[in-house]
Amino acid sequence: MTDRYATFAHSGAGRFLVRRLGLPDPPKLRRYEKGAEFGPVALGGDGRLAEPTRQILDKLPISLSTGAEDRCAALIFDASGITGSEGLGSLYEYFHPIVRSLLPSGRLVVLGSPPEMCTSAREATAQRALEGFVRSMGKEVGRGSTAQLVYVAPGAEEATESTLRFLLSGRSAYVSGQVVRIGPAAVDVPDDWDQPLVGKTAIVTGAARGIGAAIARVLAREGAHVVCLDVPAAGEELAEVANEVKGTALQLDLTAEDAPRRLADFIATRHVHADVFVHNAGITRDKTLGRMDEGQWSSVLDVNLCSQERINDVLLAENLLGGNGRIVSVSSVSGIAGNRGQTNYATSKAGVIGLVQATAGAVAEHGLTINAVAPGFIETTMTAAMPMFVREGGRRLNSMSQGGLPVDVAETIAWLAHPASGGVNGNVIRVCGQSLLGA
Known part of the structure; x- marks a missing residue:
């Protein structure tokens, strides 16, 4: 659905009125384009992550700046060396002179150490303070720019490349104010970073339309053979998506009693195992x-949460995910902040977050990862049917002053599904343009 306000705001007369009246000013976001460059990038800080980050940046099509240039596409600061609150002044010293040089749709990334792994209370205090800084910067930089905090555990310094590539690129256009945690893990570096899923099988549920169809398209673009799964009633639309991505259509009601068994048999007989399950x-x-x-309550819980538990149980019990496999669940900001009239939906989506966090340790023992994305207001046929004022509120109440697109959710899932994202486990990433509601 067209965002008429954003279209007006981008017009000559609209720009004048928006600035004169202080109205929401939705920027044009920089999204993924193959071959697009990142730079120039400024890198500061002198902690344990500075040199590994520099080595990663050397591989990318960027020019590395010292911060002296007039304009930068990204500002990165290694704050892992801050061991007490007195050291937080280095954030001001680094960003104050250069933050206004950040280009539109720029990227600000702070690297730190997980507070729970710090060796002293003072260090943990300072590292936790980074969250307030980054979330505030996400609301200050404007013009489509984003700010993120990446906590890197000791020993995980070499597992950050896929995350940095994602956060610096246009793939993360609608992700801002987020905290990503990376732990030690074996890194499966792909031969081709543009198609890291070549030779892999991805299964996407709810793939017939909207966000699910976008996920199928992006995973196929990344090289995966995509099994597009949806209910039989959506069979025609499902076939269209599967044909478009040159994948396979699988009609299955996930709430059926025999659904986990039928799915397991399909994976084992047709593909031996799956590499990505969304x-x-x-x-x-x-x-x-x-x-x-009662039916409205139970049906939402069954589809959105209980079916995921049942499917994960059979995937793990029967080793149906290949080595370095990925599980990605779609939650919602409603599961974080709650929403009037959605107690069933919010309960189910909060449960999805609980499922991810509760099982991350167990799946890691199998060499797998499990993460969640929590979309905010995304432009779909469902949100298009909302009452106008509710819809406009959803669009404007975030740092981007606009709704996201299904592809924004899909790009985030592709990063979590990446073979080099083995250190990203148990994370919940909001794809919400830094919504002003909730945590």
Whole structure:
């Protein structure tokens, strides 16, 4: 659906009125384009992550700046060397002179150490303070720029490349104010960073339309053979998406009692194993709790949460995910902040976050990862049907002053599904343009 306000705001008369009246000013976001360059990039800080980061940047099509140039596409600061609150002044010293040189759709990235792994209370205090700094910077930089904090555990210095590539590129256009945690892991470096999923099989549930179809397209672009799964009632649309991505269509009701068994047999007989499994299927049955019947409650919980648990159980029990396999679940900011009229939906999506965090350790023992994305307001047929004022509120109440696109969710999932993202496990990444609601 067209965002008419954004179209007006980008016009000559609209730009004048927006600035004169202080209205929301949705910027044009820089999204992924094959072959697009990152730079120039300024790198500061002198902690343990500075040199590994420099080595990664040397591989990318960028020019590395010392911060003296007039304009930079990205500003990166290694704050892992800050061991006490008195050291937080280095953030001001580095960013104050150059932050206004950040180009539109620029990237600000702070690297730090997980507070829970720090060797002293003072160091943990200082490292936790980085979150407030980064989230505030995400709301200050404007013009489509983003700010992120990446906590890198000791021993995980070499596992950051896929994350830095994602955060610096246009793939992360609608991701801002996020905290990413990277732990030690074997890194499977692809032969081709543009198609890291070549030879791999990805299964996407709810793939017939909207975000699910976008996920299928992006994973196929990354080289995967995509199994597009949806309910039989969506068979025609499902076939169209599967044909478009040169994948396979699988009609299956995930709430059916025999669904996990049928899915397991399909994977074992057709593909031996899957490399990526994306739990995207979801439904809404919105009503305030007092007006909601039992069926509206239970159906949402069953599709959005319980089916994921049942499928994960069989995937792990029968080793149906290959080595270095990936599970990615789609949650929602409603599961973080709650939403009126969505107690069933918010409960299910908060449960998805719980599922990811509770099972991350267990899946890691199998050499796998599990993560979640939590979309905010995304432009889909569902959000297009919202009442106008609710829809406009959803679009404007974030640092980007606009709704995201299904491809923004898909790009984030592709990063989590990347073979070199083995150190990213148990994370929940909001794809919400840094929504002003919730944590």
